[in-house]
Each structure stands twice: as structure tokens, then as C-alpha cells.
Amino acid sequence: MSYLELTWTDDETGMNGFVVIDRLSRGLSGGGLRMRAGCTIDEVRDLARGMSLKEPVVYTPGDKYIPLGGAKAGIDCDPYDPRAREVLGRFARAIKPLVDTCFATGEDFGVRQDVIDEVFAAEGIASSAGAGYRVVEDGAEAGMARQLAAFAVEVDGVGLGELVGGYGVATCVLAAIAHRGLVAESTTAVVQGFGSMGGATARYLAKAGVKVVGISDREGLIYNPLGLDVETLLLTRDSLGVIDRGQLRTDDEQRPGTEWLCLDADVLVPAAMSYVITPDNVGEIRATIVVEAANVATLAAAEKILHDRGVTFVPDFVANVGTNAWWWWVVFGDIEPTAGASFAKLSDVLGPLTIAVLERAARDSVQSRAAATEISNEKRAMVDALHPRTVKAP
Numbered sequence: 001m002s003y004l005e006l007t008w009t010d011d012e013t014g015m016n017g018f019v020v021i022d023r024l025s026r027g028l029s030g031g032g033l034r035m036r037a038g039c040t041i042d043e044v045r046d047l048a049r050g051m052s053l054k055e056p057v058v059y060t061p062g063d064k065y066i067p068l069g070g071a072k073a074g075i076d077c078d079p080y081d082p083r084a085r086e087v088l089g090r091f092a093r094a095i096k097p098l099v100d101t102c103f104a105t106g107e108d109f110g111v112r113q114d115v116i117d118e119v120f121a122a123e124g125i126a127s128s129a130g131a132g133y134r135v136v137e138d139g140a141e142a143g144m145a146r147q148l149a150a151f152a153v154e155v156d157g158v159g160l161g162e163l164v165g166g167y168g169v170a171t172c173v174l175a176a177i178a179h180r181g182l183v184a185e186s187t188t189a190v191v192q193g194f195g196s197m198g199g200a201t202a203r204y205l206a207k208a209g210v211k212v213v214g215i216s217d218r219e220g221l222i223y224n225p226l227g228l229d230v231e232t233l234l235l236t237r238d239s240l241g242v243i244d245r246g247q248l249r250t251d252d253e254q255r256p257g258t259e260w261l262c263l264d265a266d267v268l269v270p271a272a273m274s275y276v277i278t279p280d281n282v283g284e285i286r287a288t289i290v291v292e293a294a295n296v297a298t299l300a301a302a303e304k305i306l307h308d309r310g311v312t313f314v315p316d317f318v319a320n321v322g323t324n325a326w327w328w329w330v331v332f333g334d335i336e337p338t339a340g341a342s343f344a345k346l347s348d349v350l351g352p353l354t355i356a357v358l359e360r361a362a363r364d365s366v367q368s369r370a371a372a373t374e375i376s377n378e379k380r381a382m383v384d385a386l387h388p389r390t391v392k393a394p
């Protein structure tokens with residue numbers, strides 16, 4: 001059962017928004033805020049549960065960042081709706097008491113962090129993740145200064161904050177490739193979604209030598225068996241991750257978005273909506289490695305089918321932990337707010353974690369999600385034993 005579930009209805013549009021706090025840890029919880037037409041409280045609850053596993057899974061004794069409990073927010077509104085920004089503002093106003101005290105939030109599907117920052121600031125919220133700053137050892141101001149410094153960093157035309165999540169996903173993919181005895185340079189990949197997560201995943205897979213043969217966005221799929229020009233597409237996509245079709249090369253094919261799943265590729269990375277791999281379509285998958293950049297991308301029954309077929313599967317709360325973990329590593333001062341320190345920590349933590357998950361799954365003949373859940377629960381128990389359950393009053 002969740003610790004708190006809240007449904008808000010916008011007076012002006014009738015749209016609904018939701019917050020679910022799955023659990024508090026030392027009085028705090030964290031998780032992103034998504035905007036999607038059709039978003040429901042059930043979806044937000046699933047995502048909040050995932051956050052409770054995601055927070056501790058990267059914990060290393062000695063880190064200043066102590067994992068929070070899991071939470072999530074969602075608004076049933078298309079991010080392209082002209083009223084989306086106003087709805088987000090009224091939602092922020094409504095949930096301010098939670099954000100000020102126990103719920104640290106940030107970007108997720110359909111909302112970029114810079115938009116959250118602007119809209120929340122207009123509602124008198126200095127940082128969407130401010131609740132977490134209350135436990136920063138050298139104070140909230142120092143934490144905030146590190147966060148601002150990190151978000152000001154750009155790497156080859158893209159903000160660091162938008163890259164770390166996908167860099168983490170790519171790190172997990174590369175570990176899974178090695179675990180299967182393959183090499184990046186002779187491996188192909190398809191990525192569904194080209195926003196924060198999908199865009200950076202494609203960039204860092206391509207940089208590692210993986211041939212990215214398919215990328216889909218909300219308008220459809222772009223396919224080229226010889227490999228796409230990821231960098232050009234990345235730097236010319238719109239602010240919500242839609243590819244500029246004018247940038248396609250003559251041999252790039254445009255296909256229906258639904259075909260992303262059945263392309264002939266070694267690696268599949270869902271990096272858009274939830275619930276996209278189902279028992280009905282899982283049979284179409286030809287890839288031998290599936291890495292979930294998107295939260296709850298795969299229904300449980302479909303995941304079991306992939307496991308039984310011997311597909312290497314890296315579950316969401318391991319694969320996409322990068323953004324969340326990075327944010328807190330920076331704010332708490334575990335790493336310098338630079339690209340070099342950020343990528344180094346992500347590689348050091350996520351590569352070995354992926355291998356540990358896959359090895360435990362093989363050793364115990366269980367699905368990788370079960371192995372990862374065990375690891376996360378063991379780390380949560382370690383955190384609870386090591387750290388007192390107190391938090392400064394707001």
C-alpha cells in the first residue's frame with residue numbers, strides 16, 4: 001500500500017493530476033513528474049513503487065547521498081496541449097506543501113527540467129527537488145549551488161542534465177553486450193523515444209560503436225540498416241524530442257512507429273511510454289538484449305516470456321537510475337558538478353551493477369528484475385541500519 005495517494009482536478013480544464021508517495025525514507029521521497037494524455041493514478045503508483053527500488057539500488061557505503069523513499073507525480077495532459085504549461089503551474093501550486101517538505105521531484109516523460117524550473121519558480125518553489133536539500137550535510141545553499149553548476153554544463157550542444165540518464169542507459173547496454181559475449185562495434189540497436197533518455201542513449205551507444213539503426217518518436221520510426229546519423233538528429237530535434245524530418249539522409253526510411261519492436265537489431269531500448277512491450281507484441285521482438293530506459297516499459301507477463309526465451313533484460317530501475325542518482329550525487333557533493341566526474345561515477349556504478357544483476361539472475365535462475373530487486377532491498381536494509389531516521393524540520 002502506498003504511503004500517500006492524491007488526485008487533483010484542475011478547476012479550469014477538468015484535467016487530473018496525481019501524486020503517489022510509495023514510501024518515505026527519513027521523512028523524504030523522490031520521483032519525477034510526467035505529463036501524458038491518458039496518465040492514470042495506477043500508472044503513477046507503479047512508477048512510485050519503481051522509485052522505491054531505484055533510490056537505493058546505486059547506494060555505496062561512504063556516499064553522502066542517502067537514498068530517499070519512492071514517489072511520482074503525473075498529469076493527464078498532452079504536453080503539446082496549448083494549456084499544458086498553465087495546468088502544470090496550477091498543479092505545482094496545489095502540491096507545493098508536499099514539494100516543500102517531503103517530495104523531491106523533477107523532469108520525466110513530457111516535461112523538461114527547464115520548464116519545471118520556470119513554472120515552479122513562478123509558484124514560489126525555488127527547486128522542485130528542494131525537499132531533498134534539507135538533509136544535505138553542508139546545507140541546502142551549497143547543494144543548490146552545485147546543482148546549478150551541474151545544469152549549466154553542456155556537452156557537445158546538449159545540457160549535462162539531459163545526458164546523464166541516457167549515458168547511464170548506454171552504460172547498462174554496453175555491460176549487457178559484454179555479458180552476452182558480443183562486441184559493441186558489431187552490434188545494432190533500436191531506440192523508441194528521442195527525448196532526454198532516448199536521445200542521450202542513442203548518442204552514447206553510437207559513440208561506443210553500436211550501430212543505431214532505428215529511432216522512433218511520436219511521429220513514427222526512422223530506420224536505416226546502415227546506421228542513422230544520431231548526432232545530427234539529436235541536435236536538430238525539437239524541445240520535446242521530435243525529429244526534424246528535413247534532416248534525414250536520402251537512404252533513411254520513414255516507417256510506422258509500431259515497427260520499432262520488430263526491427264532486425266541486437267538491442268532494443270524502449271525510452272518513451274510505459275506498457276509498450278506486452279504479451280501480444282512480445283513475439284515480434286527479434287533483439288536478444290532489452291534495456292528499459294522507460295519506466296515500466298514491459299508488462300510482467302511479457303518480461304517472463306523474454307526471460308524464458310533467453311533474452312538479456314535490464315529492468316527500468318537499474319537501467320534508467322542515472323538521472324536520479326546523478327542529481328543527488330551532485331547535490332550531496334559526492335561528485336564535482338562536471339561532465340567528467342559525472343560520466344566517471346555513472347560508469348563506475350552502473351556497469352558493475354548491471355553485471356551483478358545479470359550474474360545473480362543466472363546464478364539463481366531467476367528473472368533479472370527479481371535479482372535486481374534483491375540487490376535493491378539488501379542495499380535499503382544496509383541504509384536503514386547505517387543511518388538514523390531523522391530529518392531536519394522544514
Ligand SMILES: NC(=O)c1ccc[n+]([C@@H]2O[C@H](COP(=O)([O-])OP(=O)(O)OC[C@H]3O[C@@H](n4cnc5c(N)ncnc54)[C@H](O)[C@@H]3O)[C@@H](O)[C@H]2O)c1
Binds near residue numbers: 032165274293320324
Ligand atoms: N527524463 C528523465 O530524467 C527520466 C529518468 C528516468 C526514467 N525516465 C523515463 O524515460 C521515459 C522517457 O522519458 P523522457 O524524459 O526521455 O521523455 P521526453 O518527453 O524527453 O521524450 C519522450 C520521447 O518519446 C517520444 N514519443 C512520444 N510518444 C511516442 C510514441 N507514441 N511512440 C514513440 N515515441 C514517442 C517523444 O517524441 C520523445 O522523443 C519515460 O518512461 C520516463 O519515465 C526519464
